[in-house]
Amino acid sequence: xxxxxxxxxxxxxxxxxxxxxxxxxxxxxxxxxxxxxxxxxxxxxxxxxxxxxxxxxxxxxxxxxxxxxxxxxxxxxxxxxxxxxxxxxxxxxxxxxxxxxxxxxxxxxxxxxxxxxxxxxxxxxxxxxxxxxxxxxxxxxxxxxxxxxxxxxxxxxxxxxxxxxxxxxxxxxxxxxxxxxxxxxxxxxxxxxxxxxxxxxxxxxxxxxxxxxxxxxxx
Amino acid sequence: xxxxxxxxxxxxxxxxxxxxxxxxxxxxxxxxxxxxxxxxxxxxxxxxxxxxxxxxxxxxxxxxxxxxxxxxxxxxxxxxxxxxxxxxxxxxxxxxxxxxxxxxxxxxxxxxxxxxxxxxxxxxxxxxxxxxxxxxxxxxxxxxxxxxxxxxxxxxxxxxxxxxxxxxxxxxxxxxxxxxxxxxxxxxxxxxxxxxxxxxxxxxxxxxxxxxxxxxxxxxxxxxxxxxxxxxxxxxxxxxxxxxxxxxxxxxxxxxxxxxxxxxxxxxxxxxxxxxxxxxxxxxxxxxxxxxxxxxxxxxxxxxxxxxxxxxxxxxxxxxxxxxxxxxxxxxxxxxxxxxxxxxxxxxxxxxxxxxxxxxxxxxxxxxxxxxxxxxxxxxxxxxxxxxxxxxxxxxxxxxxxxxxxxxxxxxxxxxxxxxxxxxxxxxxxx
Numbered sequence: 001x002x003x004x005x006x007x008x009x010x011x012x013x014x015x016x017x018x019x020x021x022x023x024x025x026x027x028x029x030x031x032x033x034x035x036x037x038x039x040x041x042x043x044x045x046x047x048x049x050x051x052x053x054x055x056x057x058x059x060x061x062x063x064x065x066x067x068x069x070x071x072x073x074x075x076x077x078x079x080x081x082x083x084x085x086x087x088x089x090x091x092x093x094x095x096x097x098x099x100x101x102x103x104x105x106x107x108x109x110x111x112x113x114x115x116x117x118x119x120x121x122x123x124x125x126x127x128x129x130x131x132x133x134x135x136x137x138x139x140x141x142x143x144x145x146x147x148x149x150x151x152x153x154x155x156x157x158x159x160x161x162x163x164x165x166x167x168x169x170x171x172x173x174x175x176x177x178x179x180x181x182x183x184x185x186x187x188x189x190x191x192x193x194x195x196x197x198x199x200x201x202x203x204x205x206x207x208x209x210x211x212x213x214x215x216x217x218x219x
Numbered sequence: 220x221x222x223x224x225x226x227x228x229x230x231x232x233x234x235x236x237x238x239x240x241x242x243x244x245x246x247x248x249x250x251x252x253x254x255x256x257x258x259x260x261x262x263x264x265x266x267x268x269x270x271x272x273x274x275x276x277x278x279x280x281x282x283x284x285x286x287x288x289x290x291x292x293x294x295x296x297x298x299x300x301x302x303x304x305x306x307x308x309x310x311x312x313x314x315x316x317x318x319x320x321x322x323x324x325x326x327x328x329x330x331x332x333x334x335x336x337x338x339x340x341x342x343x344x345x346x347x348x349x350x351x352x353x354x355x356x357x358x359x360x361x362x363x364x365x366x367x368x369x370x371x372x373x374x375x376x377x378x379x380x381x382x383x384x385x386x387x388x389x390x391x392x393x394x395x396x397x398x399x400x401x402x403x404x405x406x407x408x409x410x411x412x413x414x415x416x417x418x419x420x421x422x423x424x425x426x427x428x429x430x431x432x433x434x435x436x437x438x439x440x441x442x443x444x445x446x447x448x449x450x451x452x453x454x455x456x457x458x459x460x461x462x463x464x465x466x467x468x469x470x471x472x473x474x475x476x477x478x479x480x481x482x483x484x485x486x487x488x489x490x491x492x493x494x495x496x497x498x499x500x501x502x503x504x505x506x507x508x509x510x511x512x513x514x515x516x517x518x519x520x521x522x523x524x525x526x527x528x529x530x531x532x533x534x535x536x537x538x539x540x541x542x543x544x545x546x547x548x549x550x551x552x553x554x555x556x557x558x559x560x561x562x563x564x565x566x567x568x569x570x571x572x573x574x575x576x577x578x579x580x581x582x583x584x585x586x587x588x589x590x591x592x593x594x595x596x597x598x599x600x601x602x603x604x605x606x607x608x609x610x611x612x613x614x615x616x617x618x619x620x621x622x623x624x625x626x627x628x629x630x631x632x633x634x635x636x637x638x639x640x641x642x643x644x645x646x647x648x649x650x
Contacts, residue, residue, distance in 0.1 A: 008293075010366045010367025010368075011367060012367040012368070012629065013367075013628065013629050014367075014368070014416075014626075014627065014628050014629070015365070015366040015367065015368050015415075015416060015624050015625065015626075015627035015628075016366075016625050017293065017366060017625075051286075051296060052282045052283070052285075052286040052296070052297075053286050053294060054248040054249070054286060054287050054289070054294065055248070057294070059286075059294070059296070068298070068364045068367045068368065068369060068629075069367055070296075070364075070366075070367050098275060101275065101301070102264060102267075102268070102272065102275075105264075105267075105268035105271040105272055106267055106268055108268070108271055109267065109268045109269040109271060112269060113269070
C-alpha cells in the first residue's frame with residue numbers, strides 16, 4: 001500500500017526549503033521533489049525519529065548524530081498514518097523517554113544522601129587521627145588570624161585574650177592544670193605560641209574557644 | 220487564577236497558528252499551559268532527585284522554546300541532550316574542585332599568599348565565568364538547527380573572557396558609563412564569530428547609540444547617589460574627624476559627632492540618596508531591559524539578513540507587574556501554610572514546640588516550606604517573565620533580506636558541553 005502527501009523537506013546540506021511529495025509505504029518514506037518527482041531521500045521507519053515541533057506539525061529526522069535533514073508534515077491525517085505505520089519511530093520530545101533516567105536519578109539522590117549522612121562522618125573519623133599535628137596547627141593558626149581580624153577591633157583598652165589580666169592568671173593556671181598532661185598542656189602551648197603580645201581588645205573568649213576546639217589534645 | 224492568562228494565551232496562539240507559514244515574520248506558537256506543565260513536573264522531579272533532574276529540565280525547556288519559535292515560517296530546533304549537559308557539568312566540577320582546593324590551601328598560609336589568595340581566586344573565577352559564558356553560547360548555537368542547518372561559533376573563549384573582564388572593570392570604575400561601549404564591543408566579538416551554516420553574522424549596533432538612549436536613565440539612577448555623597452562630604456568637617464578616629468577607643472560614633480556636628484546629617488543624606496537611586500533603578504529596570512533588547516536585536520545581521528525590533532516598553536512593564544502580583548499571592552499562600560504548620564505542631568505537642576521531636580518537625584517543615592517556595596517562585600518567574608520575554612522578544616522582530624536564506628550551505632562544526640557545565644557550576648548560565 002502506498003499513499004502520498006505533500007511535505008516540506010530540508011536536505012541538511014543547504015538551507016533551501018523544498019516542497020516535496022512524500023510516499024508512505026509499509027517500511028519507509030520516500031521523499032520526491034514535487035516538480036520533477038526525483039527521489040531526494042528514502043528513510044526506513046527504523047531510522048526515523050520524531051522531533052519536537054509546534055502542535056499540528058510533524059517534524060521527522062534521521063536518527064543518529066550529525067544529520068540534520070528534516071521532513072515536515074502539516075496534515076494531521078497524514079501524520080497519523082505515518083505514526084501508525086512507523087511504530088518504531090522514536091519521539092524526541094519534551095519529557096519523552098525520561099522515566100528510566102528519572103529512576104536512576106532518584107537512586108543517585110538516595111545514595112548521595114546516604115553518603116552524606118553515614119559516609120562523610122565515618123570517613124572523617126578515620127581521617128582525623130591521620131592528620132599530622134603540624135598541619136592541624138597551621139589550620140588553627142590560620143583560623144585564629146581570621147577570627148582576630150574579624151573580632152579584635154583593637155578599640156577597647158581591655159585584652160582580647162582571656163587569662164592574661166592580673167586577676168585572671170590564677171584561674172588560667174588552674175585550668176591548664178586540669179588539661180591532660182603530655183609534655184605540658186597542648187592547649188596551653190598552642191595558645192601561648194599564637195597569642196603574641198596582648199592586644200587591646202574587648203574580653204571575648206571566642207579566640208580562646210577556637211584554640212580549644214582546634215588545638216585541644218587528641219582523645 | 221491562571222485561567223485568564225490561559226484564555227489570552229490560547230487566543231494568541233491560535234492567531235499565531237493562522238500565520239504559520241508567513242515569510243518575513245517571527246512567531247512564537249507555544250502556550251503557557253504546556254510550558255507550565257513542563258516546569259511544574261520539572262520542579263517536582265528536581266525535589267525528588269536533589270536537583271539532578273535540572274539537566275533534563277533545561278533540555279526540555281529549550282526544546283519547547285526553540286521548537287515553537289518560527290522564523291519566516293520555519294521552526295528552530297534544539298538538538299542538545301541532557302546527557303551532554305550532565306557530562307559538561309561533571310567536567311566543570313573536575314576543573315573547579317582542584318581550583319577550590321588550591322584556594323583553600325593557600326588561604327592556610329599565613330604570609331602574603333593568604334592576603335592575595337582571596338583576590339586572586341575572585342579574579343580567576345570571574346575570568347572562568349566569562350570563559351564559560353562564551354563556551355556555553357557556542358554549545359547552544361551548535362545545538363540550534365534551522366532549516367536543516369546548524370549555527371556555530373568560532374573565536375577564542377579566553378580572549379573573550381579577558382575582554383569581558385576588562386569591560387566589567389571599566390564599567391564599575393566609570394559607574395556604568397562605559398557599559399554601552401563594552402556591550403557593543405563584546406556583541407561585535409560574539410556575532411562576528413557566529414555563523415549560520417556558512418553565513419557569517421555581525422553586529423552593527425553602536426555603543427554611542429545605546430549611551431544616548433540610556434543616558435537619562437543613568438542620570439536618574441546614579442545621579443542621586445553622586446549628589447548625596449558629594450553633599451555628605453561637604454557637610455562633614457574632615458580634619459577633626461580624622462583626629463577623632465585616630466585616637467580610637469570606644470564610642471567612635473559619639474566622638475565623631477562631637478568632632479563634626481554635620482556628620483549624622485551627612486550620613487542620613489547619603490543614605491536617602493542611595494535609597495532614591497535604588498527606587499529609580501527598580502522602577503526603570505523594565506524600561507532599560509526593553510531599550511537594551513531593542514538595541515541589540517536591531518544590530519544583528521547575517522549577511523543581507525537584517526533585523527529591526529519594535530518591542531514596546533509598556534509590555535515589559537506589564538510582565539513585571541504581573542510577576543509582582545503573583546509574587547504577592549504566593550507570599551500570602553506561604554504565610555498561611557506556615558501559620559497552619561506552626562499551629563499544628565503546637566497543638567500536637569502541647570508544649571508549643573519546645574521538646575526535641577517538635578523542634579525536629581519544625582525544622583523539617585521550615586526547610587520544606589523554604590524549598591517548595593523557592594521552586595514555586597522559580598517556576599512562576601520562568602512562566603511569567605522568561606516565556607513572555609522570549610515571546611515578545613521574537614514576535615516584535617521584523618526581518619528583511621530573507622532571500623539570502625536560500626543560499627546557505629552546511630559547515631561541519633560541533634562543540635562539547637564543557638562550557639555550559641562550567642557556566643552552570645559558576646551560576647552564570649542562562650536558558
